[in-house]
Amino acid sequence: MMLANGGVLGLIYRDLPAALRPSARSWQAGTLLNAAGCALCAFQSQLPLVPLVTAANGLILFGLTIYWRSLQQFYDLPAQPWQYLPAIGGTLAVFWFSAFHPDTTIRIVLISMAWLILMGGCVSILTGRTRRDTARSRQMLLALFIAIMVLTAFRAVFFVAAGVPADFSIADNASWMNLASPLVSAIMPVIGTTAFALMCSERLRRQWERAASTDYLTGLANRRTLTETGQHRFQQSRIRDGGIALALIDIDNFKSINDQYGHEAGDLALKQVAACLRTEVGLADILARTGGEEFVVLLGETEPGQAQLTAERLRLAVQRHSFILRGAHLPLTVSVGIAVSRAGDTDFDSLLRRADQAMYAAKAGGRNRIELAA
DSSP states (O other): OOHHHHHHEEEEEEGGGGTTTHHOOOOHHHHHHHHHHHHHHGGTTTOOOOHHHHHHHHHHHHHHHHHHHHHHHHTOOOGGGGGGGGHHHHHHHHHHHHHHHHOHHHHHHHHHHHHHHHOOOOOOOTTGGGOOOHHHHHHHHHHHHHHHHHHHHHHHHHHHHOOOTTOOOSSSSSSHHHHHHHHHHHHIIIIIIIHHHHHHHHHHHHHHHHHBBBBBBTOOOHHHHHHHHHHHHHHHHHHOOOOOEEEEEETTHHHHHHHHHHOOHHHHHHHHHHHHHHHOTTTOEEEEEETEEEEEEEEESHHHHHHHHHHHHHHHHHHOOOOEEEEEEEEEEEEEEEEEETTTOOSHHHHHHHHHHHHHHHHHSSSSEEEEEO
C-alpha cells in the first residue's frame, strides 16, 4: 500500500506546478523509504538480525525526516541542518543496542524519542500561525501526526512497563503490540500520502480562485470581484435602507509614461500607486484595479463628507510618493470621482457610472483633485 501510494504521487508529479514539485518529490521519497524499511522486516529469517534491524529503523527514521523536509518545502520554509540528527542518532542507537549491548527496551525508548522529535517538527509546521487555514486535508494530516505521536509514546511506555527481556523480539507474534506496531507504522505513508495529495489539490484550488479574483499585476481585487462584492453590498443597503459609496481613481497622464518610458515603466507606476492606496484603505474598504490605470475603492463610509475625507487621503498618499525611474523623479498624481448611492440608483453599475463621470470632471477641472458626483 505504501509503494502504491508513493507510485500514485509519482504519477501526478508532472501535473503539479513547479512550486509544489520539490515538496511532492520529497514526500514520495519519504514514503518509499518507509516502505523499504517495513519491507526489510519480511526478511528477518533470511538476513542477520543486527543489520536488518538497523537498516529497517534507519530507513523509517530518514523517511520521517524527509516528510518533515517536504512540509518545509510546501510552506517555503528553510531546512534546519540539525533536523537529520534524530534519524542519525536513532540509527546509531539501534545498531549499538543490537550489536554491542543488546537491550530491546532501551532501543524502543530511543527510537520512540526520535520518532516523537521528527513528527513534532511536522506538527509545529502544520500548526504554524501563518499557515493555519480551514483546509480539511491539512487538519487530517495534523491529526495523523498527533495520533501517531500518541501511539508511539504509548508503545514505549507499554514495553517499559512490561519489562521485556533484553533479547525480546518485536518482529514476531509474542505480543499483541508487535501486531499493532506495523499497522501504526503504515498509517502515515498510506493515509498521510493521501492527505498530502489533497493538500496539494487544495493549494491549487486556492491559487485558481485567487487568479480568478485578483489582478495579476498588482495583486488587488479585479473587476469581477469588485462587481460581485459591489452588487452584494448594494442589495444589502437597499434591504437595510442604508447606502454605499465608492471612489473611482485614475492615474493622471499615465499614457505619457507608457509612451515616453515604455510599458514596463507603466507597470511599475501601477504597482506603486496600488501600494500607496493599499496603505490608506480601511478594513471595511475593498480596493480593486478594474483595468488600465483605473482603480476603484468600495468605501466603508456612506456619508459624502466621510467619503471625501477618505478619497483625499488616497490622493495625497499617491502624491507624496514620487515615482523614481532611472534616477529621475516623475510626478505621479490621481484624479478621483466619488459617488454615494441615492434613491435613483437601480444597481451597482449605475453608481459606478456616476463615479466615472465625477472622475472625468476632476480631470477636466485640472487633475490631481476630487469631485463628488451630483
